[in-house]
Amino acid sequence: xxxxxxxxxxxxxxxxxxxxxxxxxxxxxxxxxxxxxxxxxxxxxxxxxxxxxxxxxxxxxxxxxxxxxxxxxxxxxxxxxxxxxxxxxxxxxxxxxxxxxxxxxxxxxxxxxxxxxxxxxxxxxxxxxxxxxxxxxxxxxxxxxxxxxxxxxxxxxxxxxxxxxxxxxxxxxxxxxxxxxxxxxxxxxxxxxxxxxxxxxxxxx
Numbered sequence: 001x002x003x004x005x006x007x008x009x010x011x012x013x014x015x016x017x018x019x020x021x022x023x024x025x026x027x028x029x030x031x032x033x034x035x036x037x038x039x040x041x042x043x044x045x046x047x048x049x050x051x052x053x054x055x056x057x058x059x060x061x062x063x064x065x066x067x068x069x070x071x072x073x074x075x076x077x078x079x080x081x082x083x084x085x086x087x088x089x090x091x092x093x094x095x096x097x098x099x100x101x102x103x104x105x106x107x108x109x110x111x112x113x114x115x116x117x118x119x120x121x122x123x124x125x126x127x128x129x130x131x132x133x134x135x136x137x138x139x140x141x142x143x144x145x146x147x148x149x150x151x152x153x154x155x156x157x158x159x160x161x162x163x164x165x166x167x168x169x170x171x172x173x174x175x176x177x178x179x180x181x182x183x184x185x186x187x188x189x190x191x192x193x194x195x196x197x198x199x200x201x202x203x204x205x
Contacts (some may be wrong), residue, residue: 027051034095037085045085049078052096055168056103062151062163063107073110077103097177100170104160104178150200158193165190 027033027047036044056077061070080102088098151159160179164170172190176183 030095031090034088034090038088040086045082048095052099053078055096056099059100059163059168060103060107062148062167063159064111069110073106074103077106080106093177094174097170097174100164100168100174100178101180108156146201146204147197150197150204153200154193154196157189158196161186161190162193162197 030048033044033047037048053074057070057074060073060077061067064070064073077099081099084102088095151162154162157179161175164175164178165172170178172183172186176186179186181189
């Protein structure tokens with residue numbers, strides 16, 4: 001069976017506490033690298049880009065569904081980050097949370113007036129590849145298609161929290177920073193999002 005966390009939470013009781021959450025690992029010497037990037041050292045920011053770009057791209061791709069859009073938006077995320085890195089303050093939150101927040105806002109800004117029409121076929125080909133999912137098993141593929149389709153039916157905040165928590169493996173604290181909410185609010189929204197996802201999934205299954 002394909003290991004796809006969003007599918008796992010649909011069938012698991014007490015899913016909000018079902019699996020450990022692992023923060024995205026930092027680069028060796030990241031604090032110093034960030035300090036150098038804040039001072040304007042492009043090579044230091046390049047190291048941060050190389051480390052975090054795949055994760056940010058995956059998050060954006062799951063949100064927008066199209067490779068071209070995801071590549072463009074991810075590019076804009078890091079342009080935005082570089083332009084604002086001098087204002088970055090280490091407040092005790094992971095650097096990745098800052099990047100996810102920029103990415104989330106970038107997606108919202110792009111589609112503020114018009115929600116993108118996402119083809120399920122595109123989601124299969126592009127998002128599955130980004131997730132590293134093996135599609136050889138047709139039963140697994142069908143289930144994942146349904147989960148991805150159900151996810152798109154949720155409101156944006158719920159989508160973001162589920163993807164950050166169960167796909168990106170962000171902690172509650174990191175997710176809270178990324179979405180600009182308290183940890184308690186994230187826990188509550190996660191619980192509600194899982195319930196809504198299960199309801200939508202049941203109508204599609």
